Amino acid sequence: MSVSSDMPPRASKEEMDELKAVLKSCSLDFRPFCEYLAEELAEPGHEEESKSETYRGWFKKGRFPDRALFEKMWELLRQHDLFRSSQLVKPQYVSGIVDKDLEAALVALSKRVTDHMK
Amino acid sequence: MSDQKKKSLTIVCPSCAEENNFAQGEHVTSRCAKCSASFYGKKYKHIKYLSAGLVALSSMLGGYAASEIVNEARLPALAEYRLMNLCINGDPRVVERNRYLIKEETCSCIVTKAVEDIDLTWSLISEERHQKWLFESMKEAGALCR
Numbered sequence: 436m437s438v439s440s441d442m443p444p445r446a447s448k449e450e451m452d453e454l455k456a457v458l459k460s461c462s463l464d465f466r467p468f469c470e471y472l473a474e475e476l477a478e479p480g481h482e483e484e485s486k487s488e489t490y491r492g493w494f495k496k497g498r499f500p501d502r503a504l505f506e507k508m509w510e511l512l513r514q515h516d517l518f519r520s521s522q523l524v525k526p527q528y529v530s531g532i533v534d535k536d537l538e539a540a541l542v543a544l545s546k547r548v549t550d551h552m553k
Numbered sequence: 554m555s556d557q558k559k560k561s562l563t564i565v566c567p568s569c570a571e572e573n574n575f576a577q578g579e580h581v582t583s584r585c586a587k588c589s590a591s592f593y594g595k596k597y598k599h600i601k602y603l604s605a606g607l608v609a610l611s612s613m614l615g616g617y618a619a620s621e622i623v624n625e626a627r628l629p630a631l632a633e634y635r636l637m638n639l640c641i642n643g644d645p646r647v648v649e650r651n652r653y654l655i656k657e658e659t660c661s662c663i664v665t666k667a668v669e670d671i672d673l674t675w676s677l678i679s680e681e682r683h684q685k686w687l688f689e690s691m692k693e694a695g696a697l698c699r
Contacts, residue, residue, distance in 0.1 A: 457647055524653040526642035533635055534613035538643075541636070544691055545643030548659050552652050 446505035454508060457525075461517040472504075472511055567595055603627075606671040610636075628668060636664050640691075662698035667691045 446454075455465055500508065509525060512518050530538065560577040568590035575581045583592050603611075607628055614632040628636065640660035641653075648656065667690045 453647055522650045523647050524650050525647050526645055526653070528638050528642040528645075533615055533639070537613045538639065540691065541639035542643035544663070544695055545640050545660075546646075547692075547695060548640065548656055548663070549644045549646060549648060549652075552648075552655060552659075 443501040445499040461521050604672045659698050663694045666694035
């Protein structure tokens, strides 16, 4: 049985673990953070509905949001005062601008540099 | 470069852009042959052209225009920015701010060394190996910058 290619790409377990670890280090709980996200993304006047339905369960173990929502989570977290004062940096770049092979090689290089610093 | 060029001196007039050519041994005049502006009071420096290797790297980074590659032996600003940006931010994992600052310095060192290497040794590498070698060059520079 093949996996449907229509499924939007999702955040990986490692990425979600990293997000949760950063939230924890900022003294933020994941569930209220998801509700805050739902409120932010909701149509005006539909905040409660969004909180209770649209994003219900994203804080549950083993549930991984699609990549667009995951990016939104980070966008929101980056703007949070507790993250801004946390001495942590979440690197960000826009992919697909440079030659594909060169980009892959430089991303690998970037990971090697980070690993070497740890 | 042709032998004739090697044995001549060309001063491009800073006032009118006229090329004033002097053969080896010929008296070099202090004024432009066209507009008579004086060549004194200016500093003249050899123009180094961007090497084929750096032009190729710039093309892959999508950050150059033909007009930008004539007179500097370094990557155009946009290409250099993209190279640095990928080295620093290509790995999306969260890092502590002080480590991020160290990474910025490391990547600056890597890019500087790789660009020097590409500029100096590009002509020694066969054409089919160029792309692979560009990446190797970055990798080798990475090892030198730690």
